[in-house]
Amino acid sequence: MTQTAIPYLFMRGGTSRGPYFRREDLPEDQEILARVLIAAVGSGHPLNIDGIGGGAAVTTKVAMLSRSEDDWADIDYFFAQVSVEEQLVDFKPTCGNILSGVGPAAIEMGLIEPAGDVTEIRIRAVNTGARILARVQTPGGRLIYGGDTEIAGVPGTAAPIELNFMEVVGSSTGAFLPTGKLRxxxxxxxxxxxxxxxxxxxxxxxxxxxxxxxxxxxxxxxxxxxxxxxxxxxxxxxxxxxxxxxxxxxxxxxxxxxxxxxxxxxxxxxxxxxxxxxxxxxxxxxxxxxxxxxxxxxxxxxxxxxxxxxxxxxxxxSGSIDVLVDFSMEGGFTLNSAGLMRTARKLADGHIYVPASVWSGERSGR
CATH class of the missing domain: 3.10.310.10 (Diaminopimelate Epimerase; Chain A, domain 1)
Known part of the structure; x- marks a missing residue:
C-alpha cells in the first residue's frame, strides 16, 4: 500500500474551513502528526495543489476531536494551523471559527448524541484550555444545517450555532494584560x-x-x-x-x-x-x-x-460581527464572558490519503 487512508469530515466553520478528524485516527506523536497534516493540506505550495487546502490561511485549518476526560467538558477540540506556503504547523493557538463546526462534527462522528431541539455541547479547547458552551440546532433530535442566520463573509444563510466562551481572560499567557500595562x-x-x-x-x-x-x-x-x-x-x-x-x-x-x-x-x-x-x-x-x-x-x-x-x-x-460581552467596571474593567453567533456546514466526508512514507497508520511512537 503506497498511501494511508484517514477518515475525515470536511466542514466550513464560521468563515474558515478544513478537515475535522477523530483524534484517535491520527498519529499520537506530534512530529509525525504535523507531517500528516502538512501532507493532507498540501502545505508548501501557494495553491496547496497536492492537498485539500485552499491556498489561504483560513482554508488550511484542522480540527481534531475526542471525547473529553475533563470533568466539565464533553468534547476535546485540538486545533492545528497549517501554513500555506511553508511546511509548518502551529499547535499553539485555537480558532473560534473552526470551533463553530466542532459541535456538528462531534454529532456527525457519533461522539455526541443529539438531545432535544437544541443540543448543548461543552467543549474544551486543548491548545489553550478555554471552555466553550456550544448550542447546536437539533430539532426532533436531528442535526440540521439549514436556517436563517447570516454571518458576514459567508454567502447565504444557515442554522445558528451559539458559542459562549467562559474563563477567556489570560487563556495563553495567564494575564489580561500580559505586559502589565494598558499601553x-x-x-x-x-x-x-x-x-x-x-x-x-x-x-x-x-x-x-x-x-x-x-x-x-x-x-x-x-x-x-x-x-x-x-x-x-x-x-x-x-x-x-x-x-x-x-x-x-x-x-x-x-x-x-x-x-x-x-x-x-x-x-x-x-x-x-x-x-x-x-x-x-x-x-x-x-x-x-x-x-x-x-x-x-x-x-x-x-x-x-x-x-x-x-x-x-x-x-x-467583509461586514461586521457582534460580540456580546458580560463585564463589570467595579475597580476597573473585568470581563466575565463573551458570546457570538456563528454557522457551520458539512461539505464532504470520506477519507484523506497521505503517502505511506509520511505515516504508515501505526499510532505508536509517542
Missing part, C-alpha cells in the same frame, strides 16, 4: 497587549498612517506596513512572555479605527502574515474587550456602554 510603545507605535481568548497586540490604524478602512488587497500589498507590524508583533510576543514568536501565528495583530457604518469600531485583523478576509471569533473577543477597556489604544474611538452585558459591533473587511 506599550514598540517601534514608536502605541499598542495594547491583551490576552482574551487570543493573545493580541492591538494598535490604532492612524498611527501607521492608515485609515483602517483599507481593503484586504490594499493591506496585503502594503509590504512596508507588514514589515513594521511584524517587527512590533515579534517584540510584543517577547514582552508578553511568549518567547520567540517568529514562526508562531500568535500573538495576532489588530488595528482599530472609528466606525463608519454604524458599528462600534472598525477593525482589521491579521493572521498574522496576511490580512484576515473577515474577523476571527477569538480575535473578535479580544478586540471587543480592548474597546471596552478604559485607557487602551481603543479608548475614545467609541462611547462606552452604560450597562452590562453589551454588544460590541466590530466592522471588518
Amino acid at each position: 506599550d510603545v514598540i517601534d514608536g507605535i502605541e499598542v495594547t497587549c491583551m490576552d482574551v481568548t487570543m493573545p493580541m497586540a492591538i494598535a490604532r490604524a492612524a498611527d501607521f498612517g492608515l485609515t483602517g478602512y483599507e481593503s484586504v488587497a490594499e493591506l496585503d500589498e502594503n509590504r512596508a506596513f507588514f514589515d513594521r507590524m511584524e517587527r512590533i508583533r515579534i517584540q510584543a510576543g517577547q514582552m508578553m512572555g511568549m518567547g520567540d514568536v517568529t514562526k508562531s501565528v500568535t500573538p495576532k495583530f489588530g488595528l482599530v479605527a472609528p466606525a463608519r457604518e454604524g458599528g462600534t469600531v472598525t477593525v482589521r485583523y491579521f493572521m498574522p502574515w496576511k490580512t484576515h478576509p473577515s474577523m476571527a471569533v477569538t480575535g473578535a473577543q479580544c478586540m471587543a474587550a480592548c474597546v471596552l477597556t478604559p485607557g487602551s489604544v481603543a479608548d475614545g474611538l467609541a462611547p462606552l456602554p452604560e450597562a452590562s452585558p453589551a454588544t460590541v459591533e466590530l466592522e471588518h473587511a
Whole structure:
C-alpha cells in the first residue's frame, strides 16, 4: 500500500474551513502528526495543489476531536494551523471559527448524541484550555444545517450555532494584560497587549498612517506596513512572555479605527502574515474587550456602554460581527464572558490519503 487512508469530515466553520478528524485516527506523536497534516493540506505550495487546502490561511485549518476526560467538558477540540506556503504547523493557538463546526462534527462522528431541539455541547479547547458552551440546532433530535442566520463573509444563510466562551481572560499567557500595562510603545507605535481568548497586540490604524478602512488587497500589498507590524508583533510576543514568536501565528495583530457604518469600531485583523478576509471569533473577543477597556489604544474611538452585558459591533473587511460581552467596571474593567453567533456546514466526508512514507497508520511512537 503506497498511501494511508484517514477518515475525515470536511466542514466550513464560521468563515474558515478544513478537515475535522477523530483524534484517535491520527498519529499520537506530534512530529509525525504535523507531517500528516502538512501532507493532507498540501502545505508548501501557494495553491496547496497536492492537498485539500485552499491556498489561504483560513482554508488550511484542522480540527481534531475526542471525547473529553475533563470533568466539565464533553468534547476535546485540538486545533492545528497549517501554513500555506511553508511546511509548518502551529499547535499553539485555537480558532473560534473552526470551533463553530466542532459541535456538528462531534454529532456527525457519533461522539455526541443529539438531545432535544437544541443540543448543548461543552467543549474544551486543548491548545489553550478555554471552555466553550456550544448550542447546536437539533430539532426532533436531528442535526440540521439549514436556517436563517447570516454571518458576514459567508454567502447565504444557515442554522445558528451559539458559542459562549467562559474563563477567556489570560487563556495563553495567564494575564489580561500580559505586559502589565494598558499601553506599550514598540517601534514608536502605541499598542495594547491583551490576552482574551487570543493573545493580541492591538494598535490604532492612524498611527501607521492608515485609515483602517483599507481593503484586504490594499493591506496585503502594503509590504512596508507588514514589515513594521511584524517587527512590533515579534517584540510584543517577547514582552508578553511568549518567547520567540517568529514562526508562531500568535500573538495576532489588530488595528482599530472609528466606525463608519454604524458599528462600534472598525477593525482589521491579521493572521498574522496576511490580512484576515473577515474577523476571527477569538480575535473578535479580544478586540471587543480592548474597546471596552478604559485607557487602551481603543479608548475614545467609541462611547462606552452604560450597562452590562453589551454588544460590541466590530466592522471588518467583509461586514461586521457582534460580540456580546458580560463585564463589570467595579475597580476597573473585568470581563466575565463573551458570546457570538456563528454557522457551520458539512461539505464532504470520506477519507484523506497521505503517502505511506509520511505515516504508515501505526499510532505508536509517542
